[in-house]
Amino acid sequence: MLSSKEFSVGTLSDAKPFSLMLPRGGYEATFLIGQIEGGPAAVFLGGNYNFVFFETSAASNWAGLLIPNIRVEVDEASVFDPRSVYGKVGAVVRSGTEIVIYAKRDGSYGGLSKVTLETGLLEINPQLSAGFTKWQLVNGEGLEKRVLLEVDADKVETGN
Incomplete structure (x- = not known):
């Protein structure tokens, strides 16, 4: 569960990088908001466009719950050398x-982007x-930590 202080409701154009957007109903989508080339970008998580992204500065047509300050946790058992498998989507x-x-x-038919x-992690x-x-x-710390979404890039179909 989320406390009332941990989320807002808005559009992708309102979302700050390092946020998660959850849908409020069947016609909305889950997005992970990151950064590309200095501006915010939304990555679809699930559905027909899984792991497809676009810049969000004018994306006021997508709305949902906005959860800022999310963090990524990795499963160390799924580690790989990115040089040997360049560009594994997701x-x-x-x-x-x-x-x-x-x-x-x-809209791109080329390779993958980061x-x-x-x-700001340790060098x-x-x-x-x-x-x-x-x-x-994840959101929160210690006893307040909650897992918001789990991803297995090996088992998920990608879109576009």
Whole structure:
């Protein structure tokens, strides 16, 4: 359950990076809001456009519950070397001081892009990174921590 202070209701154009948008009904979608090229971007989680993203600055047609300040937790048993499997859609990758998700740009037939999900992490060796196919989005800390969404990129179909 969410406390009243942990969410608001709004559109994707209102959503700040590192938020989760949950649908209020059958015609809305679940989005993970990250950052790409300095601006907010929404990644579909589920449905026909799973792991497809688009910039959100003018996306006032998508609405739902907005949950800010979400964090990514990874299943260490699903770790892989991103250099050996470049661009696994739906996987999250820890490199440098950030965590990104590999997603497809809406309307693009090319490769995958990296949408930033967390920044400001402790610096790691810049030549090394780790990818994960199983991960979850959490809110809160300690006894207040809740798992909001679990993802297994190996088992989910992708869209677009």
